[in-house]
Amino acid sequence: xxxxxxxxxxxxxxxxxxxxxxxxxxxxxxxxxxxxxxxxxxxxxxxxxxxxxxxxxxxxxxxxxxxxxxxxxxxxxxxxxxxxxxxxxxxxxxxxxxxxxxxxxxxxxxxxxxxxxxxxxxxxxxxxxxxxxxxxxxxxxxxxxxxxxxxxxxxxxxxxxxxxxxxxxxxxxxxxxxxxxxxxxxxxxxxxxxxxxxxxxxxxxxxxxxxxxxxxxxxxxxxxxxxxxxxxxxxxxxxxxxxxxxxxxxxxxxxxxxxxxxxxxxxxxxxxxxxxxxxxxxxxxxxxxxxxxxxxxxxxxxxxxxxxxxxxxxxxxxxxxxxxxxxxxxxxxxxxxxxxxxxxxxxxxxxxxxxxxxxxxxxxxxxxxxxxxxxxxxxxxxxxxxxxxxxxxxxxxxxxxxxxxxxxxxxxxxxxxxx
Amino acid sequence: xxxxxxxxxxxxxxxxxxxxxxxxxxxxxxxxxxxxxxxxxxxxxxxxxxxxxxxxxxxxxxxxxxxxxxxxxxxxxxxxxxxxxxxxxxxxxxxxxxxxxxxxxxxxxxxxxxxxxxxxxxxxxxxxxxxxxxxxxxxxxxxxxxxxxxxxxx
Numbered sequence: 265x266x267x268x269x270x271x272x273x274x275x276x277x278x279x280x281x282x283x284x285x286x287x288x289x290x291x292x293x294x295x296x297x298x299x300x301x302x303x304x305x306x307x308x309x310x311x312x313x314x315x316x317x318x319x320x321x322x323x324x325x326x327x328x329x330x331x332x333x334x335x336x337x338x339x340x341x342x343x344x345x346x347x348x349x350x351x352x353x354x355x356x357x358x359x360x361x362x363x364x365x366x367x368x369x370x371x372x373x374x375x376x377x378x379x380x381x382x383x384x385x386x387x388x389x390x391x392x393x394x395x396x397x398x399x400x401x402x403x404x405x406x407x408x409x410x411x412x413x414x415x416x417x418x419x420x421x422x423x424x425x426x427x428x429x430x431x432x433x434x435x436x437x438x439x440x441x442x443x444x445x446x447x448x449x450x451x452x453x454x455x456x457x458x459x460x461x462x463x464x465x466x467x468x469x470x471x472x473x474x475x476x477x478x479x480x481x482x483x484x485x486x487x488x489x490x491x492x493x494x495x496x497x498x499x500x501x502x503x504x505x506x507x508x509x510x511x512x513x514x515x516x517x518x519x520x521x522x523x524x525x526x527x528x529x530x531x532x533x534x535x536x537x538x539x540x541x542x543x544x545x546x547x548x549x550x551x552x553x554x555x556x557x558x559x560x561x562x563x564x565x566x567x568x569x570x571x572x573x574x575x576x577x578x579x580x581x582x583x584x585x586x587x588x589x590x591x592x593x594x595x596x597x598x599x600x601x602x603x604x605x606x607x608x609x610x611x612x613x614x615x616x617x618x619x620x621x622x623x624x625x626x627x628x629x630x631x632x633x634x635x636x637x638x639x640x641x642x643x644x645x646x647x648x649x650x651x652x653x654x655x656x657x658x659x660x661x662x663x664x665x666x667x668x669x670x671x672x673x674x675x676x677x678x679x680x681x682x683x
Numbered sequence: 684x685x686x687x688x689x690x691x692x693x694x695x696x697x698x699x700x701x702x703x704x705x706x707x708x709x710x711x712x713x714x715x716x717x718x719x720x721x722x723x724x725x726x727x728x729x730x731x732x733x734x735x736x737x738x739x740x741x742x743x744x745x746x747x748x749x750x751x752x753x754x755x756x757x758x759x760x761x762x763x764x765x766x767x768x769x770x771x772x773x774x775x776x777x778x779x780x781x782x783x784x785x786x787x788x789x790x791x792x793x794x795x796x797x798x799x800x801x802x803x804x805x806x807x808x809x810x811x812x813x814x815x816x817x818x819x820x821x822x823x824x825x826x827x828x829x830x831x832x833x834x835x836x837x
Binding site: 619 | 690693704725727729750752753811
């Protein structure tokens with residue numbers, strides 16, 4: 265976890281061999297508009313190391329079969345590899361049991377799953393769902409749909425001018441009618457790290473379970489769902505160096521067991537007659553249909569890759585980059601940083617006086633630099649700061665200070681174009 | 684603008700930069716009798732177009748909103764060129780402008796016929812920016828048809 269003001273120790277920087285890491289990611293050799301690719305859009309999706317690409321090819325070349333069904337060798341191989349991936353996920357986030365790891369399409373599906381199962385069972389007319397003003401649309405809209413269906417109310421804990429949650433206000437909003445709290449671990453638009461332990465403790469003191477959207481956290485630092493005491497924890501594979509189309513929902517076993525299933529189909533049942541169907545055990549109860557087997561196995565490869573590098577080393581390197589980028593970008597005349605929380609990871613969000621983010625994005629693209637411009641699927645955050653959009657540079661383990669320098673030079677070019 | 688910007692210079696032509704910095708008809712005409720709202724959900728650009736139409740002629744036109752240089756300049760130059768034109772001419776111009784920014788070879792060849800709007804020919808090399816250039820025009824079309832819902836470029 266990052267404290268931006270924290271001094272950087274030389275030892276942590278030396279711990280990662282950046283040239284070797286960059287060589288692990290084939291796409292980083294691409295040239296864009298004749299320039300080397302500078303990929304700073306990692307909060308949207310990360311690039312994939314060779315081991316992940318190989319895992320996908322290896323699966324289809326040597327073990328493609330449906331899982332849990334066949335007695336034949338390929339099916340056994342596929343099943344074993346799929347189970348191993350689940351174990352890797354369990355270990356990464358320190359869940360207590362692999363049955364608590366549900367494979368889904370991504371964080372969005374994980375949140376919808378909880379809203380449509382736990383939410384529909386427990387939220388009634390007049391009840392409340394509490395979120396924060398920093399949520400991605402994926403942690404707003406599923407709850408709005410639920411609240412509309414049930415006649416419940418969506419409550420939103422406010423943030424301050426630095427982009428930090430106002431904890432007192434959050435605490436005040438937890439009441440007798442609050443049935444679930446759904447909050448992000450890290451803001452995708454601002455990079456703010458939320459004080460989850462305090463927030464979860466506050467909710468639990470009122471007997472309210474907490475869902476955490478960890479999509480922007482898992483790639484950047486070690487997450488321990490038991491230490492956090494999170495009831496549900498969701499993340500996407502593609503933001504943590506895995507493929508698109510695969511993600512994870514962690515849920516405490518007792519909660520998952522008491523929940524109705526999400527989708528009906530094959531794999532999620534124990535026995536089916538036209539009169540009665542008995543549901544399967546966890547985690548399969550929530551995994552109807554043939555899953556993205558290759559995706560889960562490749563996600564496992566991605567998670568092994570980052571644990572091999574060491575989450576502490578990744579966090580230290582990215583913190584180094586973030587401190588450097590915050591200072592360098594912030595020093596450009598006309599730049600206003602959006603989101604200046606003390607605890608931040610991975611993101612520098614800003615606006616440039618006289619240059620719309622969209623124009624900046626085009627100019628940087630000509631220099632081979634990929635950033636995200638727009639509202640980042642967090643329109644309420646933009647509204648909070650009174651702006652329609654920001655430019656956002658976001659970092660991954662393979663980014664370098666030289667790339668930050670290229671970004672700074674590109675922003676200066678944009679200023680010249682619009683001078 | 685600084686030295687040679689290559690394709691960037693094609694996109695951000697001098698006249699486009701000038702209009703984006705000092706947009707013309709950036710106002711709501713008091714006599715406006717048609718109006719529509721446009722929105723580009725991708726980048727958050729917003730555009731309101733106001734028209735005073737009498738006997739099929741655009742007597743006055745203005746726009747308001749926030750957006751990138753391309754969308755502001757496009758709206759500004761659109762209002763300039765349409766003032767005094769008939770609504771049929773406006774619809775025809777939209778068609779020609781749309782063909783130009785999407786890189787239709789015929790339209791590129793005849794770009795000079797579009798006068799100042801020819802400056803938007805460079806947009807065709809930047810597919811991600813076509814929606815910025817056409818937002819004001821889509822909103823205009825909606826205003827002429829008196830549609831009440833916000834026009835979205837998505």
